[in-house]
Amino acid sequence: MTSVGIDAIEIHTGKLKLDLAETFAPEMGDDPEKYTKGLGLHASSFPDAYEDIVTMGANAAHRLLERKGLEPADVGRIDVATESAFDNSKPVSTYIAGCLEQVYDGDFHHANKGERKFACIAGTQSLDDAVNWILAGRNRGRGALVIATDTALYARDSSGEATQGAGAVAMWITEDPDIVELSTEQGYGSADETDFLKPNQQFPSVDGKRSMQVYLARMRESLQDFERATGASHPDDYAFIPFHTPFPGMVRKAAVLGYRHMIRGTDIEEELAADIGRQPRRERFDSDDAFEDAISEYVDGLTDTDAYREWYDAAIQPTLSISSQVGNWYTGSVHLARFSALKHAAENGIDLAGKRLLVASYGSGAQAEIHSETVQDGFTEAVAASTIDEQIEQRYDISFAEYEQVHDRHNHEKSVELEPFTQPDAEFVFDGWGPMNERKYTYVE
Numbered sequence: 001m002t003s004v005g006i007d008a009i010e011i012h013t014g015k016l017k018l019d020l021a022e023t024f025a026p027e028m029g030d031d032p033e034k035y036t037k038g039l040g041l042h043a044s045s046f047p048d049a050y051e052d053i054v055t056m057g058a059n060a061a062h063r064l065l066e067r068k069g070l071e072p073a074d075v076g077r078i079d080v081a082t083e084s085a086f087d088n089s090k091p092v093s094t095y096i097a098g099c100l101e102q103v104y105d106g107d108f109h110h111a112n113k114g115e116r117k118f119a120c121i122a123g124t125q126s127l128d129d130a131v132n133w134i135l136a137g138r139n140r141g142r143g144a145l146v147i148a149t150d151t152a153l154y155a156r157d158s159s160g161e162a163t164q165g166a167g168a169v170a171m172w173i174t175e176d177p178d179i180v181e182l183s184t185e186q187g188y189g190s191a192d193e194t195d196f197l198k199p200n201q202q203f204p205s206v207d208g209k210r211s212m213q214v215y216l217a218r219m220r221e222s223l224q225d226f227e228r229a230t231g232a233s234h235p236d237d238y239a240f241i242p243f244h245t246p247f248p249g250m251v252r253k254a255a256v257l258g259y260r261h262m263i264r265g266t267d268i269e270e271e272l273a274a275d276i277g278r279q280p281r282r283e284r285f286d287s288d289d290a291f292e293d294a295i296s297e298y299v300d301g302l303t304d305t306d307a308y309r310e311w312y313d314a315a316i317q318p319t320l321s322i323s324s325q326v327g328n329w330y331t332g333s334v335h336l337a338r339f340s341a342l343k344h345a346a347e348n349g350i351d352l353a354g355k356r357l358l359v360a361s362y363g364s365g366a367q368a369e370i371h372s373e374t375v376q377d378g379f380t381e382a383v384a385a386s387t388i389d390e391q392i393e394q395r396y397d398i399s400f401a402e403y404e405q406v407h408d409r410h411n412h413e414k415s416v417e418l419e420p421f422t423q424p425d426a427e428f429v430f431d432g433w434g435p436m437n438e439r440k441y442t443y444v445e
């Protein structure tokens, strides 16, 4: 069967940085370790005054096309995933195509453009659409540009303010890809939930604690569904497990439950039995509550074992490095997690070619999806070309007063002017409003 997957990835972070421990925590009256240790977050990225979901997506896509030497004629689809759209009709992909047409001779009139919405999982769904389009043989030799772009802002003085972020991930989907090939097997866990939603409002209504439970429940269902297609999973099957990462602390909770599930009935469970016993089995308990208590106790013990720690440090921790510096990018978040892991492997000489990743996406409302990916020979070179470290390093570090202005600037209900903190350089910028209330963009040399 044709090998289809991700051939190139480019990332654009919002150019401003809010330091959560140094700048945000003191203003909130919080211990900085709530952020760095509890949530696992050091900083959030924010868009500067001239940035938004279109500029971030277009700049990531432009760098990708340039690096791969691609022209508009090579692109058969532009799929944008976002939950920060500002238009209920005209998709963000048309704005991004309009930006790119300013800098290329050709146009994208032949390219199918769309916008996917299902909270954070829409990025993975767009990837899926692109892969299926190629597998169906409808691409006529063209590739698909998939762009996940979001500005994750929460209402001021809400608890979600701790987990904000902004940026875009552009992915190039082709046959015989350089980075990863996607499995055809997938598992889903999907239910009508009200954990996090934005009913015609910019900032989410979110029940943070409940959203954590919904995340874990849907992840469990999707892993079970995946295993119906593939058979039981074992921790040794996967080099890394990139999760959707609203904040790294969420992944910590999901990882230990996934590990418990995967070791049940295996050699690892047997080896750990002397220390922490075997996993509680439901049939041995009189009530659900008693069973749940026993599971909690087992999971607490499991978290402290060397076997678990070593697995977590090798398969999970490397997926969190970018997220911990930039916060939640919603649709882009799981794709940052995959990229962090590949970057870690490339930088540490880990030979991943032929090894597999288990990619666990999630979107509130709520759905989880799990599939596997096989890393390709060209991954090291593809990942080494990224400028994400420099971008993170070069962000302008905002004060709390500046943060308040930036939040207002990007609040759709306020029209606040703001002097940029950074200087645009060879990139697309927001350039005001057109006569039909459309946003306008220019390329700054």
Ligand SMILES: CC(C)(COP(=O)(O)OP(=O)(O)OC[C@H]1O[C@@H](n2cnc3c(N)ncnc32)[C@H](O)[C@@H]1OP(=O)(O)O)[C@@H](O)C(=O)NCCC(=O)NCCSC(=O)CC(=O)O
Residues within 6 Å of the ligand: 031, 032, 033, 034, 035, 037, 038, 039, 083, 119, 120, 121, 159, 160, 161, 162, 163, 196, 206, 207, 208, 209, 211, 212, 245, 246, 247, 249, 328, 330, 362, 363, 364, 365
């Ligand atoms: C994550 C939050 C619930 C955190 O809420 P709170 O502000 O109440 O924080 P909290 O008190 O629970 O503390 C957070 C963690 O830090 C720990 N903690 C607190 N103080 C600490 C200290 N001094 N040292 C070490 N750890 C500390 C707590 O025990 C807890 O970990 P522990 O919990 O281990 O005890 C909130 O920020 C939030 O609602 N964020 C938005 C979440 C969201 O977007 N959900 C949707 C996900 S899907 C998504 O991305 C959206 C989509 O799909 O579209």
